[in-house]
Amino acid sequence: MENSYIVGKNAIIEALESNTRQFNRILISNNSRSDEKIEKIKELAKTRGIIFQFVNKEKLNQISPENRHQGIVALLSPIKYWDLDDFLEKHNDELTSVVILDGVEDSQNLGAIIRSCVCAGVKGIILPSRRGVLVNSTVEKTSAGAVNHISIIKVNSIVNAVQRLKENNYWVIAADHHAKDNYYEIDYTDMNFALIMGAEHSGISKSLLKLSDFVVKIPMLTNFNSLNVSNATAIILFESVKQKLTKFSKKEGKNG
Amino acid sequence: MENSYIVGKNAIIEALESNTRQFNRILISNNSRSDEKIEKIKELAKTRGIIFQFVNKEKLNQISPENRHQGIVALLSPIKYWDLDDFLEKHNDELTSVVILDGVEDSQNLGAIIRSCVCAGVKGIILPSRRGVLVNSTVEKTSAGAVNHISIIKVNSIVNAVQRLKENNYWVIAADHHAKDNYYEIDYTDMNFALIMGAEHSGISKSLLKLSDFVVKIPMLTNFNSLNVSNATAIILFESVKQKLTKFSKKEGKNG
Helix, strand or coil: CCCEEEECHHHHHHHHHHCCCCEEEEEEECCCCCCHHHHHHHHHHHHCCCEEEEECHHHHHHHCCCCCCCCEEEEECCCCCECHHHHHHHCCCCCCEEEEEECCCCHHHHHHHHHHHHHCCCCEEEEECCCCCCCCHHHHHHCCCHHHHCEEEEECCHHHHHHHHHHCCEEEEEECCCCCEEHHHCCCCCCEEEEEEEECCCECCHHHHHHCCEEEECCCCCCCCCCCHHHHHHHHHHHHHHHHHHHHHHHHHHHC | CCCEEEECHHHHHHHHHHCCCCEEEEEEECCCCCCHHHHHHHHHHHHCCCEEEEECHHHHHHHCCCCCCCCEEEEECCCCCECHHHHHHHCCCCCCEEEEEECCCCHHHHHHHHHHHHHCCCCEEEEECCCCCCCCHHHHHHCCCHHHHCEEEEECCHHHHHHHHHHCCEEEEEECCCCCEEHHHCCCCCCEEEEEEEECCCECCHHHHHHCCEEEECCCCCCCCCCCHHHHHHHHHHHHHHHHHHHHHHHHHHHC
């Protein structure tokens, strides 16, 4: 089994509960104090027959030099990346939304974006295989396990992926601060959509902007036009959530 | 002069342009290649009579062991924290909003929140002096210099600060995922408001919830109820921005 690791109690609990990962073993520091979450991890591990091993703290530092591991590390299979066509086939008969990250570089940003996507009902995240960050242990930790609740799709070409999405009746929305239209002027409720967010510094490439059906900006109240990319993604996605929930509750009101 | 440092070209440019910080000197690695931003920093430093010094990369690593410093470090005075009463007096005759962070612990989260606040026209951020993170070099870097465009208010007691705000005609809004009301059901346009966001894990303390005029949640489309705190802050703040901009453009339309 190819090996990966995750740290962070929440991330480990989510990975265990999602039942999508193959665990090799869980290592815990022999001088860390137990708590509710550790007990939960132990119990889940027991149920699934996963080895639980006490080790020196140094061993954990060695595996996870950069992360604050809170005294516990899980060794497990890496997440499985999806193929775009498989994803499209799976979600063929329902309204679906995806987020395309055009080269986001910061692991914490990617982790936060994955959380927001899962909360907002987004079904897939498309990442370029050769630029930007992919799912690593920092992403897994900052995603708080959300990475197990969404399809991460790796593609060689974002441009080709956008073309495939368009062929499959997705409307393509690009976020760009030079846009004329505001993100809240789109009706997100009745379509498949793919939201493209650019890299932290360079934004979205021109070829992608050309392919997009909508280019939208997030208007600001000051000239300091510089949102963090995960915050910008959350703002747009939760406008779509709000629209869906508001529409739904109006319909309910009418019928009830 | 008490010394602090910042890394990150954007953060340094913003600090220079804001003219609110006293610079000691700017250190640059003698084998780093120049670029547009470095040239801009040099020019701004020259205009303001700030010493620009070439040093070994090791010297920079020593000053800034944890940050990726991109070959440049500025030594300068720390940001000045505001006193709440001074802040209230300054903004006495205008509608003002502030964000209160009840113990946010992660520097990158604080940096991203500061950016969103500045973009959303929020005038102050209130931090407890003894819990959570304060402004450090990681916060400065991830805030991309936004920290120089907003008043950071340090208080000994968040509860007392909330009471002072209420006495000064602020409406207090707490974000809590157990709330009944949705964040977009509030009219943010016609009031001073203080938005309280909780710490990453523990949320908002009960005493603060009791003091709040509104308790709101961000409704989700899935059961995975776990937004990153900076994303949650951005979602609520930009609902307020949208309301203000929409109201304003409607008024304009009527008059024009």
